[in-house]
Amino acid sequence: MLNEILAYAERTGLKSEPGFTVKTAKWAIFINEQAEISGITPLGDGKNGLTFNHCPDLSQGEMIAGGITRSQFLIESLAVVALFYKADIEESDLKKFQIKRQYFIQQLELASGDCPELAFVATALNNPEQLETLQNLLENQQPKPKSTDSVTFLINESYPLTSTAWHSWWRKQRQPDNAVNDKKKSASTMRCLFTGAAIEPVETHPKIKGLSSVGGLGTGDVLMAFDKEAFQSYGLSKSTNAATDEITAKSYAETFNKLISDQSIRLVNGLAVYWFGHNLKHDDDDMFAELENPSELLAGQASRPKELLKAIENGRRPDLLDNYYYVVTVSGQAGRVMVRDWQQGTLTELLINISAWFDDLQIIARDGSKLTAPPKFLAVIGCLVRDLKDASAPLINELWRTALNKDKLIPYTAFTQALLESRKAIINEEAQNHARMGLIKAYHIRNKGDQHMSTNLNPEHPNPAYQCGRLLAVLAELQYKAQGDVGAGVVQRYYTATSQAPALRIGQLMSNAKNHLNKIDNGLTQIFEKRLSEIMSRMTAIPKTLDLEEQSLFALGYYQQLAQKHADIAESNTKKQALKNKEETNS
Numbered sequence: 001m002l003n004e005i006l007a008y009a010e011r012t013g014l015k016s017e018p019g020f021t022v023k024t025a026k027w028a029i030f031i032n033e034q035a036e037i038s039g040i041t042p043l044g045d046g047k048n049g050l051t052f053n054h055c056p057d058l059s060q061g062e063m064i065a066g067g068i069t070r071s072q073f074l075i076e077s078l079a080v081v082a083l084f085y086k087a088d089i090e091e092s093d094l095k096k097f098q099i100k101r102q103y104f105i106q107q108l109e110l111a112s113g114d115c116p117e118l119a120f121v122a123t124a125l126n127n128p129e130q131l132e133t134l135q136n137l138l139e140n141q142q143p144k145p146k147s148t149d150s151v152t153f154l155i156n157e158s159y160p161l162t163s164t165a166w167h168s169w170w171r172k173q174r175q176p177d178n179a180v181n182d183k184k185k186s187a188s189t190m191r192c193l194f195t196g197a198a199i200e201p202v203e204t205h206p207k208i209k210g211l212s213s214v215g216g217l218g219t220g221d222v223l224m225a226f227d228k229e230a231f232q233s234y235g236l237s238k239s240t241n242a243a244t245d246e247i248t249a250k251s252y253a254e255t256f257n258k259l260i261s262d263q264s265i266r267l268v269n270g271l272a273v274y275w276f277g278h279n280l281k282h283d284d285d286d287m288f289a290e291l292e293n294p295s296e297l298l299a300g301q302a303s304r305p306k307e308l309l310k311a312i313e314n315g316r317r318p319d320l321l322d323n324y325y326y327v328v329t330v331s332g333q334a335g336r337v338m339v340r341d342w343q344q345g346t347l348t349e350l351l352i353n354i355s356a357w358f359d360d361l362q363i364i365a366r367d368g369s370k371l372t373a374p375p376k377f378l379a380v381i382g383c384l385v386r387d388l389k390d391a392s393a394p395l396i397n398e399l400w401r402t403a404l405n406k407d408k409l410i411p412y413t414a415f416t417q418a419l420l421e422s423r424k425a426i427i428n429e430e431a432q433n434h435a436r437m438g439l440i441k442a443y444h445i446r447n448k449g450d451q452h453m454s455t456n457l458n459p460e461h462p463n464p465a466y467q468c469g470r471l472l473a474v475l476a477e478l479q480y481k482a483q484g485d486v487g488a489g490v491v492q493r494y495y496t497a498t499s500q501a502p503a504l505r506i507g508q509l510m511s512n513a514k515n516h517l518n519k520i521d522n523g524l525t526q527i528f529e530k531r532l533s534e535i536m537s538r539m540t541a542i543p544k545t546l547d548l549e550e551q552s553l554f555a556l557g558y559y560q561q562l563a564q565k566h567a568d569i570a571e572s573n574t575k576k577q578a579l580k581n582k583e584e585t586n587s
Contacts, residue, residue, distance in 0.1 A: 009255040016254040018246045019174045023055040027151040035123035040137045052161045071100040079147040115165040117155045190243040199245035203238045206253035210260035216332020223337040265292045270331040277324035294374035305355035323347040356406035361438035364456045368567030375435040383436035384417040410443040457560040464539040465550035468502040469557025482516035499554045503544045
């Protein structure tokens with residue numbers, strides 16, 4: 001996986017240099033040439049901040065090397081730069097912030113020889129009156145900043161962070177030629193785990209950032225770390241157990257961080273991070289983005305994966321033929337990056353698999369008006385639970401693999417949860433979820449090889465459980481026509497029992513149906529008698545009991561019969577309106 005990440009960095013020209021990284025600042029402090037703080041402003045969209053691509057950076061080890069407490073340079077938290085924190089701060093934390101602030105100002109003074117405008121910043125921060133001004137500005141800012149928010153500086157409408165004047169100074173400052181640094185150096189070289197070259201191994205690897213929403217730490221998480229004796233071999237310590245040099249470690253971490261930021265999909269409690277062997281020509285060629293948020297389709301329009309597959313077959317998109325995809329699912333836990341899944345393959349395979357996923361999930365809309373659009377991946381997860389937070393990580397991961405592999409079966413757990421939730425919806429008179437019914441349909445297509453299962457109603461489906469579901473839908477409609485809204489009707493009272501033991505309940509319901517037929521006009525009587533007769537003719541016998549898979553067929557038969565009813569009503573109304581319009585025109 002890491003080799004592919006490094007290959008991606010090389011292909012795309014991503015450059016990483018030790019001591020530099022991409023950072024985001026949420027606030028900027030205005031400082032003029034009189035060393036006065038004149039204001040503070042939120043950066044970017046006011047929520048996510050503004051990204052700077054080549055910021056100075058010290059690793060956690062460098063921050064405390066030699067027993068000295070250090071700060072970052074040019075971009076730090078408001079707690080450090082402005083001593084802006086909650087009133088009930090611990091004395092030890094207060095002292096730490098004060099020490100870091102002194103170091104921060106000292107660094108500005110040292111760097112001002114190469115970057116003169118930094119002298120204004122150092123002078124302003126050293127001035128107690130200016131510090132008080134800054135703290136008042138922060139207190140009065142709405143919404144109020146957080147002490148952990150990152151902040152940088154704006155001088156004469158220019159960010160020192162974007163200047164290159166301090167770069168040479170920073171490189172020397174970060175790696176001084178002293179005894180402390182010499183002591184850290186390894187006594188011997190090792191073979192790099194990635195390149196095979198002879199290198200001086202770095203003791204710790206940079207952290208992976210961007211996983212705070214999926215269990216990670218805000219300060220970042222370690223992908224490769226060996227902090228316990230059980231993880232170490234041959235007397236090696238720390239990251240020498242996975243030896244690589246500082247530049248390579250920085251490269252894979254920076255590239256992974258960029259992929260997390262730019263090319264990842266949230267899978268509730270994990271992130272699917274992906275990339276391709278070659279850059280895609282068009283943004284809408286990105287099939288992972290299509291899984292996350294499918295394109296809206298016009299009537300009769302094929303899904304985006306099908307369009308691209310057709311373009312490949314017709315020779316219009318040869319650029320897609322030799323491309324590959326890579327996707328890793330990760331989350332954070334206790335400061336470590338947890339790799340949950342890894343998949344790779346050709347882009348053509350990906351198109352075929354996602355197209356099959358969308359096809360298997362497609363079903364007639366509950367109102368019978370059209371086929372449903374491809375569902376978002378999270379919508380499929382959401383249809384199984386009342387709250388996305390309740391979805392288990394193993395189930396999400398299994399469904400994710402199923403979406404990317406047309407030959408992988410629908411997890412039985414997902415199937416049973418979908419069936420249970422569909423039953424609850426019917427009993428509670430809630431609108432049935434399209435993704436949920438599509439998933440039940442997909443189960444029968446993939447897991448059971450049901451060639452008779454269709455997106456629409458199939459009156460000729462050979463399974464009696466499916467026909468029993470149809471029958472209940474027709475009987476419920478007949479009751480409504482005969483008695484109107486009588487509160488708890490046939491469905492609310494008998495759905496669960498009928499779907500589990502149809503022979504007993506359907507016999508009772510058919511007896512009641514005779515009474516209902518006598519209460520409606522002759523035209524409707526003939527229509528319902530024909531429907532009931534047609535369904536009954538499909539069954540040699542009504543089953544005594546149904547297992548879970550048969551109960552799901554019952555649910556599909558019931559759902560698709562109702563959808564067909566709505567479609568028939570809409571068609572009838574359209575014909576009536578057309579006839580009325582014609583009569584009005586003639587008159």
